Amino acid sequence: MDKVNLKDKLALFSDLWSPKIVGQVGDMHLKLGKIKGEFEWHSHENEDELFYVVQGRMILRFRDKDVVLEPGEFITVPKGVEHMPVAEVETHLLMIEPVGTVNTGDNEGSSRTVEPEWI
């Protein structure tokens, strides 16, 4: 039962689009991610996913609108809703989602799919 410092954890990796697990509460994992550029359209059939911007600026594209997230802002993407994260500058995210959530959702097995590790 130790505390976690987000900046210390963010200093441990530099690879983009490869979330790292840094905590758990109930059946939810907390993951840190670094992103720049475009991801791919996907949805998560059974999992809500929360994105919180620590640093940078994320554009979260939905089929009917874009939402721009600045540091200190979060949004929950409900299960089943298609979305695509985009960042023009390197952006650091905290994500909260159920244990076992696949980063590419219904595109599991795509070239962007990664297995998250604990750091």
Add this chain to the structure above:
Amino acid sequence: MDKVNLKDKLALFSDLWSPKIVGQVGDMHLKLGKIKGEFEWHSHENEDELFYVVQGRMILRFRDKDVVLEPGEFITVPKGVEHMPVAEVETHLLMIEPVGTVNTGDNEGSSRTVEPEWI
């Protein structure tokens, strides 16, 4: 499906020890709280509880140690573990815990028990 800005939400209330719900992901509520002084010893029989410090400084007392949390740091208190939040200066927290979690846990009904509202 709108974004939430933590600072904007924190500006909406000033009462201490009275968490407000600002988001949900899966079966978890995200709550903001303002604290100063000492709370009371309690535990949550069935719920993990995560504390993230947005501003200030929290001392989380356990029966066998204290953990000091600065801004950008979080800790998960597992279900069943007795704890007491303390803050020497006004401190702003983000908490993540299951929907329905009572702030005073096994002391439900104490003078410190409050019903959280959405803001």
